[in-house]
Amino acid sequence: MVFADTTRRETTIFAATINNNRITLAEMSISDQIRMASKNTLEKLYSLSIDESNIQINETKPEFEGDYTLVLFSFLKHLKKSPDQLGREIGDELVANNPNLLSGFNIIKGFLNLTVNDSYWIDFLQVNYADPGFGKKKSSGKKVMVEYSSPNTNKPLHLGHLRNNFLGLSIAEILRANGAGVTKTCIVNDRGIHICKSMLAWQKYANGATPQSTGIKGDHFVGDYYVRFENDLKIQAQPIIDRIKRNELSGFEGNELSDLKKWLTALQRETNKEKIEKLNDEIKEIARNHTAIMAEAKQMLRNWEAGDKEVVELWEKMNGWVYDGFAITYNRIGSDFDKIYYESNTYLLGKDIVKEGLDKGVFYKKEDGSVWIDLTADGLDEKLVMRRDGTSVYITQDIGLAEQKFNEYKPSESIYVVGDEQNYHFKVLKLIAEKIKIPGAEGIYHLSYGMVELPTGRMKSREGTVVDADDLIDEMVSIAGRHTEELGKVKDFNESELKELYDTIGLGALKFFLLRVDPKKRMIFNPEESIDFHGFTGPFVQYTHARIKSILRKENAVSSRFPTAIGTAVSSLLKLEKGLIVKLEQYTAIVEQAAIEHNPSVLAIYAFELAKTFNTFYTEHSVMNAESEEKKQLRLQLCEMTANVIASAMGLLGIKVPERM
RNA sequence: GGUCCGGUAGCUCAGCUGAAUAGAGCAGCUGCCUUCUAAGCAGCAGGUCAUUGGUUUGAAUCCAAUCCGGAUCACCA
CATH class of the missing domain: 3.30.1360.70 (Arginyl tRNA synthetase N-terminal domain)
Known part of the structure; x- marks a missing residue:
């Protein structure tokens, strides 16, 4: 060139x-x-x-x-x-x-x-109609890392994880389409008190039951014991809460004791409902920490850290069950990773960072031995980077991981797909990384997304108002199946073809629904609306694709060589023909915009508009019975390019498009 | 209280680096399947773009204040 x-x-x-x-x-x-x-x-x-x-x-x-x-x-x-x-x-x-x-x-x-000029549009169509890669760029040599999904291994995935996974997958595809080499990664939160909770409940109640013996999917199986633990915890915490409320504070000392006294007196005076609730939550938290079952869980965590053989074996066994379960879900939604980091390997990272920061004078040590960074000059707070017992905290581990990622892959941009409740964390992470001059610090980018809420309000796992990912996917797929059957357009499909189609449509609907909204905005997930397959939905776009393919299939049966070059035979365009080309021409800019803004929703909106534009054209003008052979060829080219661009745009959203539906 | 994000049609959302009568989808109402897939198309109706002030030839968009909603400010991750 x-x-x-x-x-x-x-x-x-x-x-x-x-x-x-x-x-x-x-x-x-x-x-x-x-x-x-x-x-x-x-x-x-x-x-x-x-x-x-x-x-x-x-x-x-x-x-x-x-x-x-x-x-x-x-x-x-x-x-x-x-x-x-x-x-x-x-x-x-x-x-x-x-x-x-x-x-x-x-x-x-x-x-x-x-x-x-009409001839200009026609030329554009001629050059690009048969190119399935239209809109995508050649490799630029730029390297990007996308961290997403990052689950806990104590419970199954839920709706919020789905938004995360779909966003991560999509942004990876979008960056790739813009010429970047993308490494998809995931940090598995496989250690900590939450895991011990599931392990402990399993020891107490399972009698040796396994996912195999019960037929329950591994992640759900382990999650059930987590719930079991939380129930016990709640029951054990209640008498302690009651005792505190009666001002019987024996057994509490130090900060806890003074805090409790403070809150109790505050409670007596407080009339504001929210503040009362907050105070009660604080008390509840302390009570939970004073239960026997919690003490057992903490002991288990200490044993794990000490390398206790029995605990570690149980931990490996139960995590294994969870991974088996996750694998099924990931496989279904198309999530995959080039590199998986396990927190059990990385949680000690950051010790060197602390030393480095102290040497550089970026961190300072308090009398009790804890290490801090003062970010008040940057409009933030003082932030702890190492506990007084010498263990590293979340932020320090993350800096260590950031450094490790850079050392292993040298990405110029490192994207973290994490919920917006961690905006502060990532602001601090980037700032500290820059201050102690970790290589690649400038490339840290937090792709922050809003919480998924139900029409009834926020999902809370403790209150059982979470929407389980597997259940939701099953539901969407089965609705897709029912709907397809009713329409009866694919009666000749065999069983595996049908299954694949239902998956494509059901998952397409779900992904599109979650990706069509600007990531940074909170979104409301209305189950009734999400299963609608009309209008601004994935199936609408998929349907348009299938419709086009049907035309191309039929034409192909008649003439094996289509569309042919039309040269200068067609010199003018009808309004709807031109409108479609105009839309197609914008795809390149849209792919670029999605990458710059780190925002898949622009592609979802575009795909919908393109499908809509095509459908309008389709109902007005016949392809097969066009006014002339040249017009027919032009329209076939339009069809082919539209199908290509729809497939491409949906592909960047991680959504498949069917040949028939 | 500090910081950050949001408030656009009954509902869910676009538009937010200023520009022509504010756009979709859903829900409601009308039409359109003897012609390439009606999961479609065409149309009707629905708005004081939270409020107030400011900048500008021009503001949903920028600035300020106020009101409402959310997140966050852990020796949790």
């Missing part, structure tokens, strides 16, 4: 002037070309130098004639001309200098509406 290593800006100038070179043109979006041409025109006519980011090119509103609109208002103050006169001068110059690109213009108020 001649201009391959020129800058974007330089390429643009070539494209705007040498516009009979189609290959070069394909390198840049049409709106960017118009933007650059406008910039050049302003310079040439008025010696006015305006940064391209200040030149507004919008899609022309459907009620006006034209394809793209140059907004003139901002130039008016620099040039003392009427909008009409200015528009005419710019329009004439633009069209004269870019005869292949632009065919005409009109001016309404301060808007210069430009019409792109």
Whole structure:
């Protein structure tokens, strides 16, 4: 490619002037070309130098004639001309200098509406229609790490994990499509008090039961014992809470004792409902920590850390069950990882970091031996990085892991797909990493996403209001099956074909539903709405794809060589034909935008709009019975390219598209 | 209390690096299957873009204040 290593800006100038070179043109979006041409025109006519980011090119509103609109208002103050006169001068110059690109213009108020040559759109279609990789970039050599999913091994995955997994998978695909080499990773939280809870309950109640002996999926099996533990804990905590409330505080000492006294007196005076609830929660927390069963769990954790053979064996056995269960779910939703980190291996990381930070004077030691960093100058708080007993905390482990990731993979960007309740954590993580100059610190990016809530409110595992991932997927798939059966369009499918189709549709619906919303926003998961397969949904887009494929299949049966080049035989486009090409042309920019914003929802919205645009075209114009053979070929190309782009866009969301449905 | 995020149609969401009458989907109401898949298409109805002030030729979009909702500020992870 001649201009391959020129800058974007330089390429643009070539494209705007040498516009009979189609290959070069394909390198840049049409709106960017118009933007650059406008910039050049302003310079040439008025010696006015305006940064391209200040030149507004919008899609022309459907009620006006034209394809793209140059907004003139901002130039008016620099040039003392009427909008009409200015528009005419710019329009004439633009069209004269870019005869292949632009065919005409009109001016309404301060808007210069430009019409792109039909032959230009047709050329664009000719060049790209058969390319399944349209919109994607070649490898740039950039390396990115995406950490996502990161489950706990004490309970099965739920709806929140699904949003995380879908986001992680999608962002990995999106970055790959933009030329990055992507390593998908996951940090498994396989150690800690929560695991011990499940282990302890299993010891007490299972009588040697296993997932195999009970037929229960491993992660659910272990999760059931976690719930069992929590129930016992609740029962044991209640009398202690009652005792505290009666002001019987024997057995408490130190900070706990003084805190309890403080809260109890505060409770007597407090009238604010929320504050009362908060105080009660604090008391409950202390009571929970004073139960016999909690003491057992803590002892178990100590034993685990000491390497107690029996505990470690049990831990390995139960984690193994959970991994077996997760594997099934991951396989079903398409999650996979190039590298898995286990917290049991990384939780000691960070010790060196602490030493390094102390040496560099970034950290400081308090009298009790604990180590801190003062972030008040950055508008944050003081943050503990090492406990007084010398063990590292979450943030320190994470810095250690960040360093390890960089050492192993050297990514220029390291993305963490983690819920927005940890915004503060990642802000601190990046800041500390930068302060102690961990390599790759600047590349840390927290892809923060909002909580998934139910119409009834927040999901709480303690209250049993979580939506289980496996249940939800089963439900979606079975609804997809029922729906498909009712429509009766695939009666000739065999059993495995049907199963695959139901999975594709059910999972497609679920993924699309969770990805169509801006990640950073909290979202409400309404089960009734999520199983709707009409409108702005995955199945709608999938259906459009299947519809197109049906046309192509039928045409293929008649003629084996289609679509053929149409050359110059077709020189003008109907409105809906052009509208579809315009939409297709924007795909490249959308793929780029999704990566820049780390936001798959722009692709979901685009895929829906494209499908909608196609369906409108489809009902108005026949492909098979087009007005002429040339038109038919053009429309077949349109069909093929639309199918390709739909499949590609959905692929970037991690969603499959069926050939028939 | 500090910090951060959000408040757009009955509901769920786009639009937020300012620009032409604020867009979708769902729900409601009308039409359209003898022609390439009706999981579709066309249309009707539905809005003081939380409130108030400011900047601007122009504000849902930028700024300030206020109100409402959420997250977070652990020697938990």
